[in-house]
Amino acid sequence: MGVTEGTMLELPPYARFLGVSAERDDEAALLFRMPFGETVVGRPGFLHGGAIAGLLELAAVGTLRDALADEPGASVKPINVTVDFMRGGRERDTFAAARITRLGARIANVEAFAWQEDRDRLIASARMNLMVRRA
Amino acid sequence: MPEPTPPPRQNLDPTVFGRIVAGLGHSGAIGTRYIAHGADWAELALDYRDDLVGDPASGVLASGPIIALMDIATSISVWIRRGAFMPQATLDLRIDYLRAATPGRSVIGRGECYRLTRRVAFVRGQAHDGDPADPIAHVAGTFMMTNEA
Numbered sequence: 001m002g003v004t005e006g007t008m009l010e011l012p013p014y015a016r017f018l019g020v021s022a023e024r025d026d027e028a029a030l031l032f033r034m035p036f037g038e039t040v041v042g043r044p045g046f047l048h049g050g051a052i053a054g055l056l057e058l059a060a061v062g063t064l065r066d067a068l069a070d071e072p073g074a075s076v077k078p079i080n081v082t083v084d085f086m087r088g089g090r091e092r093d094t095f096a097a098a099r100i101t102r103l104g105a106r107i108a109n110v111e112a113f114a115w116q117e118d119r120d121r122l123i124a125s126a127r128m129n130l131m132v133r134r135a
Numbered sequence: 136m137p138e139p140t141p142p143p144r145q146n147l148d149p150t151v152f153g154r155i156v157a158g159l160g161h162s163g164a165i166g167t168r169y170i171a172h173g174a175d176w177a178e179l180a181l182d183y184r185d186d187l188v189g190d191p192a193s194g195v196l197a198s199g200p201i202i203a204l205m206d207i208a209t210s211i212s213v214w215i216r217r218g219a220f221m222p223q224a225t226l227d228l229r230i231d232y233l234r235a236a237t238p239g240r241s242v243i244g245r246g247e248c249y250r251l252t253r254r255v256a257f258v259r260g261q262a263h264d265g266d267p268a269d270p271i272a273h274v275a276g277t278f279m280m281t282n283e284a
Contacts, residue, residue, distance in 0.1 A: 014197035017164075017186045041160035048161030049225040050203020057199050061189075078198050082229040 009066055015058050018051060022062060025097075030066055032059045032096040047089030047123075055096045056112040056126040057081060063098035064108050064130060073135025076108065081128040089123045092116055108132050149215045153177055162207050165200045176247040177211035179204060183239050194238035201242060201262055202230050205274040209246030209258035213278050216248040216256075221280055223256065228276035236271045240264040246274075254280050 009022050009030060020034045034040065034055045042048030061076060068074040098112040107129060114124045153169035156162060157179055165187060170178040181187075181196075181204045189197025206225055214220050236242050245267075246260035255277055262272040 012191060012197060013186050013188045014199055018199070039161060039164040043222070048203065048206075049228070050165070050199070050206045051161045053202045053206065053228065054197070054199025057197070057202070077235070078232050080229065080231040081198070081202070082227065083202070083225075084227045085225050088224065 009062055011058065011062065014054065018054055018058070020055060020058055029097060030059070030063050032062065034094045034096070036091045036093065045091060047094065049083075049085055049124075052085070052089055052094065052114055052124045053081070053083045053126065055094060056083060056098075056114055056124060057128065059096035059098040059114075060110040060112040060126060060128040061130070063112075064100060064103070064110055064132075067100055067103060068132070071134060075133045077131045077133070079107075079129040079131055081126050083124060083126045085124045087121065087123045089114075089116060094123065095119070103132070105134070106132055147214070147218055147220060149177065149211070152214070152220065153179075153211050156211055157207065161203060165203055167204055167207055170243065172211070172215055175212060175216040175249070176245060177208050177215055178243060178245045179208045179211070181242045181244065183236075183241060188238075193235070195235045196238075196242065198230070198232055201232075201236065201244070201272055202228065202274075204242060204244040205230060205246060205260050205262060205272065206276075207246075208244040209248070209260050209274065209276060210278060212246040212248040212258060212260075213251065213256040216251050222282050223278045224281050226255070226277040226279045228274060231273045232271070233273060234269075234271055236262075236264045242271065243267075244272075256280075 040051035096114040101109040157167040244262040250257040261270040
């Protein structure tokens, strides 16, 4: 569970499985962290692309749900995601954050980014389209 | 496709190899299982598990394990078509979530390498939860060979 200042972001069981946690940075934006471990390893010494994609999706969905937090009953459902892999992820913590490009009445477009030691050197990014259902 | 003569490598047994790859690291952690393969495709299963759920209210699997399953299935399809276990990395992967997977059901992912060049492999695939005619997801992606100059 990501415990945050002021508000809580509830992460799903899959996030706990990956070891992903969420916190807020200085500007109150959600920052997701995934530690390295046997659960997320691909070829020896590198993160698995599937785990990186999973982290990016958690960041995108979590950030969108957080933006809808003041609308009780609102839910989101992924339509599709495109993941680009730029660099191999190494044996260290991986961070992710997302930006909502547009939050419409029915559809949300979200971008997510993953990096390790340097936020300017992305290891992967994703574009995700989601359906928004409002109560 | 005609059989290349001679085959690039005789020592790649996709059945053995698929089982090994499916059980390693992240693939093993989410529980992928080798099911079957052909000359340019591989099929894996992902069993339903509570700790892979994305929405506790509905019990639906998270999308992450599905994309991982398809990444692994398509990746194995490239090695099978190439006839050799060459180092490669996913360049991009797009997945359309056609519908939610039914809670409790295993997901079957089939990846196919439909075009192979020296440096890039083009893949596609579908996932279903019992009926191949009613898929839950569709993927398209590319892999790049990491040992090519």
